[in-house]
Amino acid sequence: MEMIRKYKPGVVLLGSTLYGRTIAPWIASALKTGLTADCIWLDMNEGTLIQVRPAFGDNIEAEIICPRRKPQMATVRPHVFPLAECRDNDGTCKLVRYDVTNFKTDFLTLLDRIKVLENSQSLEKAQIIFAVGRGIKSKKNLDMVFELAVLYGAQVGATRALVDMGMIDRKYQIGQTGVTVKPKLYIAFGISGCIQHMSGVLCNEIWAVNNDENAQIFKKATLGCVADINVFLPLLLNKMKE
Amino acid sequence: MNIVVCVKPVPDREKMYVDKEKGVLVRNGADMVINELDYYALELGLRCKDMQKDFNVLVLSMANHNCINLIRSLYGYGVDDAVLLSDKAFQGSDTLATSYVLSCGIRKIGECKIILCGCESSDGCTAQVGPNLAQRLGMKLLANVLSIQYVDEKKIQVQQIDYQGIKIVEASLPVVITAVSSELKIRTKKIKFILEAQNKDVSVWNAQDIHADCAQCGLSGSATQVKSMHVKVGIQTGVMIDGDQEEKVEQFISYLKKWKGM
Numbered sequence: 001m002e003m004i005r006k007y008k009p010g011v012v013l014l015g016s017t018l019y020g021r022t023i024a025p026w027i028a029s030a031l032k033t034g035l036t037a038d039c040i041w042l043d044m045n046e047g048t049l050i051q052v053r054p055a056f057g058d059n060i061e062a063e064i065i066c067p068r069r070k071p072q073m074a075t076v077r078p079h080v081f082p083l084a085e086c087r088d089n090d091g092t093c094k095l096v097r098y099d100v101t102n103f104k105t106d107f108l109t110l111l112d113r114i115k116v117l118e119n120s121q122s123l124e125k126a127q128i129i130f131a132v133g134r135g136i137k138s139k140k141n142l143d144m145v146f147e148l149a150v151l152y153g154a155q156v157g158a159t160r161a162l163v164d165m166g167m168i169d170r171k172y173q174i175g176q177t178g179v180t181v182k183p184k185l186y187i188a189f190g191i192s193g194c195i196q197h198m199s200g201v202l203c204n205e206i207w208a209v210n211n212d213e214n215a216q217i218f219k220k221a222t223l224g225c226v227a228d229i230n231v232f233l234p235l236l237l238n239k240m241k242e
Numbered sequence: 243m244n245i246v247v248c249v250k251p252v253p254d255r256e257k258m259y260v261d262k263e264k265g266v267l268v269r270n271g272a273d274m275v276i277n278e279l280d281y282y283a284l285e286l287g288l289r290c291k292d293m294q295k296d297f298n299v300l301v302l303s304m305a306n307h308n309c310i311n312l313i314r315s316l317y318g319y320g321v322d323d324a325v326l327l328s329d330k331a332f333q334g335s336d337t338l339a340t341s342y343v344l345s346c347g348i349r350k351i352g353e354c355k356i357i358l359c360g361c362e363s364s365d366g367c368t369a370q371v372g373p374n375l376a377q378r379l380g381m382k383l384l385a386n387v388l389s390i391q392y393v394d395e396k397k398i399q400v401q402q403i404d405y406q407g408i409k410i411v412e413a414s415l416p417v418v419i420t421a422v423s424s425e426l427k428i429r430t431k432k433i434k435f436i437l438e439a440q441n442k443d444v445s446v447w448n449a450q451d452i453h454a455d456c457a458q459c460g461l462s463g464s465a466t467q468v469k470s471m472h473v474k475v476g477i478q479t480g481v482m483i484d485g486d487q488e489e490k491v492e493q494f495i496s497y498l499k500k501w502k503g504m
Contacts, residue, residue: 018405022385025337025370029377034338034465037368055471063469107382111399112410152498164423170403176367177422185501196367206480207497222480223497227490235491240498 001030003098009071011049013042016075018177024075034066035073038176038199040080049074054199078180079124079202123172126155129183131174133159133197135190135210135229142167144233145189151240157181159197175200190229193217243395244298246348247287248359248371249280249316251309274309276316279360282421285428287358288320290393297393298322300351304332304343310444317439318431325351329448331456337366339463341374346452348379355415356398361386361422372420381416388424 014020016038028035041052049072055062066072130149149156158172175197186203193216208221218224251274291297304327327347362369376383392399399412483493
């Protein structure tokens with residue numbers, strides 16, 4: 001806030017992460033300005049920031065602008081742009097260092113940490129992901145997917161539904177409230193394909209195995225297979241082992 | 243002491259789909275339902291009341307007047323009061339204007355030390371209203387809360403998700419809490435409460451009732467504008483594997499092999 005008031009930027013961008021999604025709306029509210037969440041594309045047009053975000057499901061994109069107020073604020077989904085290299089004062093950008101040692105909160109006391117996540121970076125950087133959803137049905141099937149993933153050199157990811165059921169740890173969660181992944185190949189086992197999950201999957205090669213031929217996921221999939229997971233997985237595992 | 247749970251009626255997503263040929267969103271008269279994550283917020287609010295019997299739990303919603311029965315139905319869970327903020331002036335509000343209207347409603351209710359809301363809505367998915375409310379009301383923010391372990395008149399202990407995992411924190415009141423989905427079991431409605439609810443009304447307040455400045459509500463109070471919406475093009479249904487189970491698996495494996503060979 002202090003920095004924004006001092007430097008008066010036309011545009012303020014934050015990462016659409018757990019933390020960014022929490023503090024950005026607080027800042028926007030304090031500045032009484034607009035904020036567009038989870039942008040997947042940005043453009044500048046004569047000083048106006050064109051902010052593109054998914055809306056009403058994964059097949060619609062909305063262009064949002066904030067024409068009358070400044071700064072124009074957006075959170076941007078991680079990894080939708082390649083990392084830019086920032087060299088200090090090379091004419092294109094200027095790195096400002098700001099002393100934050102005097103800022104602290106006093107209303108909150110940390111009592112305990114009950115679960116520490118391992119770094120989810122390995123999932124974020126995975127080239128191949130085998131993802132599992134509610135349709136996986138049993139722990140046995142889940143174990144088979146883990147085994148398949150090892151055989152094929154893939155990482156395992158999951159939907160929030162499966163995490164909430166307590167079937168798999170939260171560190172595997174992909175989607176709006178989990179990590180955003182960008183693999184070359186993404187195979188969905190028993191995943192219906194709702195927007196909250198799929199918005200965290202940036203991938204052109206999506207394969208899907210699901211018993212419901214009307215599942216949303218087949219509309220996104222480049223390769224689809226309607227099959228009973230309970231039969232499909234053991235067969236696949238056996239043949240892969242050969 | 244009042245606990246306010248903010249809830250949002252949203253179109254039932256199951257009944258909406260995109261007509262790709264026409265490029266439009268088909269709502270098909272989709273029924274309105276309470277946003278799923280708001281039920282977690284409601285459950286957290288009711289658990290506070292389980293711990294401190296004299297706490298008063300209110301639900302608050304800004305919505306079209308025809309959502310009144312949906313809001314009334316929440317009495318069945320055991321809430322003490324329900325308030326609907328409804329006015330033509332509120333229509334078209336973005337998150338900035340929405341949180342302004344809600345904050346006016348909360349100020350009118352008064353004596354609120356805990357405000358709860360779902361972390362985000364299933365239709366807008368912005369996760370902005372909770373943090374916005376905290377700022378407007380000058381309250382502290384506890385975002386992404388899984389459960390509440392202890393509460394009294396002065397403080398609250400919660401389990402909260404952060405980027406490192408789950409932590410237990412204690413905060414002094416007042417706070418705004420945003421709820422995420424969790425293993426928390428959401429209670430079902432009770433016959434006793436449903437019967438009692440027959441004699442209860444939903445208070446409906448308009449802009450004047452909550453002393454809202456109409457310039458800060460609805461379209462005029464919104465900072466963001468939707469410039470355009472378009473259906474993404476170039477999405478096609480991919481190849482579907484056919485055959486009996488055995489053949490399907492064979493084909494799937496040959497695709498896997500082919501892909502790895504590339």
